[in-house]
Amino acid sequence: MMANDIKTTLIDRMAGFESFSIALDKSTDFSDTAQLAIFIRGVDKELTVTEEWLTLQPLKETIPREDIFNEVQKVFTSFGLPWSKLVGVCTDGVPFMVSTRKGSIEILNEKSIE
Template identity: 75%
Template sequence: MTDRMAAFESFSIALDESTDLSDTVQLAVFIRGVDKKFTVTKELLGLQPLKRTITEEDILNEVQKVFTSLGLPWSKLVGVCTDSVPSMDGLRK
């Protein structure tokens, strides 16, 4: 998968947070990327556990960790989709 991501011309991510059975908040990070041949790849990049109180800064830090671990450049990011909860939209600190 890492080889395919390195070939992306651009990509977008989708973020979703939910609480698992052990009452831990999890941030799911999905990617959709396209290469020079217009081949589209969709994958789950990571499932990151979060603290009980979640801010937009917490979410950004977890996304940064995923990008860094996979070598994804921010310059190729063209879109972000969320589930519109306040912590995802930055409406609540």
């Protein structure tokens, strides 16, 4: 119940964002499960900045760049985040994230421009 209240409050706050950016961090837990941490930083009309940890998503490790995009897309849908307000993506610089040949960042940029 408390988790739902927190999520609802966060969704309400994010609905007022004029723009936002996300930070992505892929890591592996102690049981060797790949996970993607997603953080958000947004600003509303009054220039109030909100920074929050959104989620920790498990990854399949099949095609990392596509898995990451799919997980981000699920989170955007879950929180009602519009791609058009995404202005930046930050990562730890892992090659499959930043590759110029269809890295995760390039896929996310293409989606935000649509």
